[in-house]
């Protein structure tokens with residue numbers, strides 16, 4: 001009989017094997033051993049509220065795909081980066097988010113889904129009036145108007161007009177301005193707040209000052225990763 005390498009076994013079979021291994025008692029009960037005590041019963045736990053939230057409905061998937069299909073200028077982040085962004089905002093438990101460069105809403109929807117889960121709120125700012133309209137329409141279509149506010153205008157005017165502090169900043173607008181966006185938002189970023197910036201690999205040459213800042217400041221922890229190919233910097237304020 002040919003033995004199949006273990007990595008070719010069906011994942012379900014591996015799962016069963018793992019479960020069996022985990023559930024085997026450490027000491028076996030032989031004929032002379034005392035009768036095993038009844039397994040402790042575990043009271044059913046109430047499902048966490050988050051379980052009621054769909055991770056991504058078919059309607060949302062279709063909306064996101066349509067935004068990308070209509071995005072002739074290829075402005076939107078990749079799906080991988082969108083998923084990563086959502087994950088980061090959920091991990092941070094983001095409550096007060098701002099996005100600089102909303103375009104037609106692709107990334108704002110991913111962030112809005114995170115805010116739905118964290119109980120937070122995102123303000124997304126888009127300079128181009130036609131795109132800002134699409135952004136607002138897409139946020140509405142995604143059912144996220146209660147967690148995402150769309151501001152049509154220049155972030156250099158819109159950010160100072162938002163009250164309070166931020167705990168999550170996403171920068172994805174004009175690349176040579178990244179350092180200025182940083183200088184504008186950093187003083188209002190809470191301790192342990194996060195600044196995420198897009199295109200730091202494929203357009204890193206356009207934002208050298210920003211990259212120098214986030215990789216050398218003593219009050220920031222920064223990592224640069226590439227869920228897709230464009231690169232994302234993540235900085236936490238210490």
Ligand SMILES: C[S@@+](CC[C@H](N)C(=O)[O-])C[C@H]1O[C@@H](n2cnc3c(N)ncnc32)[C@H](O)[C@@H]1O
Nearest residue numbers: 075076077101103106107127154155172173174
């Ligand atoms: C790369 S696109 C953003 C894509 C979007 N984050 C997404 O993934 O769907 C950059 C956008 O930033 C906008 N923008 C550039 N400078 C801006 C500014 N100062 N304030 C607000 N928006 C700005 C542009 O009009 C453009 O729509």
